[in-house]
Amino acid sequence: MRLFFLLLLCTTCAFAQEGPVYTDARNFQFIGKGLPTNPVYVRLDTVQTKPMTDAVKYLSTHSAGIAVLFRTNSPYIHARWKLIRGMFYTNISPIAHSGLDLYCLNKGRWQWCGVGRPGDKDTLNNGPLVANMDTTMKEFLLYLPTYNQVTSLEIGVAPGATLSRIEKPAVDTTRRVVIYGSSILQGASAGRPGMAYPSILQRRTGWEFINLGFSGNGKMEFPVAELLATMPAKVFVLDCIPNPSAEEIRTRAYPFIKHLLDKRPEVPILLVEAAIREHGYFDQKVAQVSKDKNDAIREAYTKLKKEGYKQLYYLPATDLTGHDHEGTIDGVHLTDLGFMRQAEVMLPLLEQLMKKSVRVK
């Protein structure tokens, strides 16, 4: 009996030694959410999406752009995350659609340090993100999957290590850019969750970016404008033109944008043209469709400018993703190369708009 307890004690010790010790991520701060939601891992919850299409309802559950902030002095970080279902996308890597992406604050800059690798459509994933670190206290930013729904997330650290909220994180949530758009915005086809362009911009600027990209469904339905108008924001970006038809843009863009302009006169709004679809240089129909859409959004912009809306801005697609035609995976969806280019084009423009917006306040 004594031997049995001794053995039991040893086993317990061994387990305690081995770690990792897991903590529910809901104990920490999340960024990248336009409004508080229930559950926390979705971009919009069922109350918020009630007047929206089924597609937007569904895509809102994907965690694109959401990240959790925490600090630890653990030599390693593990994660255990549950996904609602296994996914397959021909044009997205599993790490991007169902994995995790970890950054560490290094001399005031967010520096990449690890990924969480999902299995082949596994709904429960578990693995190390980074190991063998020195044990100074560090701040971390962990991006959630772009094209899947997380139902639970736990962060694992070494037994005895501190794991806690960051008191003053290096993300200024008062400087907040809310972006509405398409699959490209949602993060197809970044290599990792943190490489969708809003996340790149978030790390570059230190501001908070809200990714409201709805794959194939950034179609400018009016209830979306009504919801956007309720979100804290210093700048709005509408990068949704790839999704609605030219006809839909002609009927929807004007009331959609006007609502946002009227409800939030203090907030600059940036309209972004649809990047040229790269196969459009060969496929004459595709080229015409892109042209018609950009013509339609430019019309809406011109009309609203004539009506005197000064806080409305326009970004042509001309230089958005470079000129070598190499920035996409399939002609439409940006790779990390395309996303980096788009982020670099948008950065100085957003800096100007943020300056104006903060000055108004």
Added chain:
Amino acid sequence: MRLFFLLLLCTTCAFAQEGPVYTDARNFQFIGKGLPTNPVYVRLDTVQTKPMTDAVKYLSTHSAGIAVLFRTNSPYIHARWKLIRGMFYTNISPIAHSGLDLYCLNKGRWQWCGVGRPGDKDTLNNGPLVANMDTTMKEFLLYLPTYNQVTSLEIGVAPGATLSRIEKPAVDTTRRVVIYGSSILQGASAGRPGMAYPSILQRRTGWEFINLGFSGNGKMEFPVAELLATMPAKVFVLDCIPNPSAEEIRTRAYPFIKHLLDKRPEVPILLVEAAIREHGYFDQKVAQVSKDKNDAIREAYTKLKKEGYKQLYYLPATDLTGHDHEGTIDGVHLTDLGFMRQAEVMLPLLEQLMKKSVRVK
């Protein structure tokens, strides 16, 4: 009975009208192969890999870097391709590991124009690459999958369209760079097959590049050096340092490189250091391993230089993939962003070596 034949005739006509009409790709010219092989879709065949490890034998069947050249005036191009098995890689998109990547010659430059999308581990894939083109005669370059074996490939065009070999293709196969290396070289984690760095360089230079990247297995076994020495080449690049251990580099690099130098004194050889593993900035063990390997290859280089080998060159990893730590999908494998950066660093260096090599001849 007459009605039946009439119906049959109409159906046949309809089918004939609809197309596409398929032609076996083996009728056209392939580039990206170090030596002729049987079958054509592999990088090395079983005769060539006889003295090699089982891993190299297997990975040689993957079609990384192989492309087929053809011309057509068809308004659309389809492909039907068989793969030996379905694949899953957590860090590679299906388009890259099992798909096709199409470029068209436009004013003397290869411009991206379409992809072939594989299904979820489907072994038989079939689909359009590009459509709605004007019907001028155009030249195309179609890259095969990076991380799968193709067992058959057919090109489909519109009935009545011409589909044929290119007489003088815009690829100078006399200016040929043979690169031996790791998973990174093989193309992990490009978004599309054509974005592995040798393929980018091939389009930029107009030369032929041979991709002998063997995922995890570019370990400098002597029989590989013996085979490389038999390949037509104007420049050799050894970018394999990520794979062997520092110990393996110490024992294998010297005889491997010396054999190539002695057998092919007319051919410049470029040694490439292992790019810093991005998690190595946090993971102290990983950092040490990378450093040890680069120290080991630098030793071999220094020794051979002291022996008087003038045609040996060395590229440090310092600037290989940028300085923002964003060029990989998982710390090791380059995305299109990382590949573009590595291609841009290597391009001027390879141009110098090619100039020297051609002058020697």
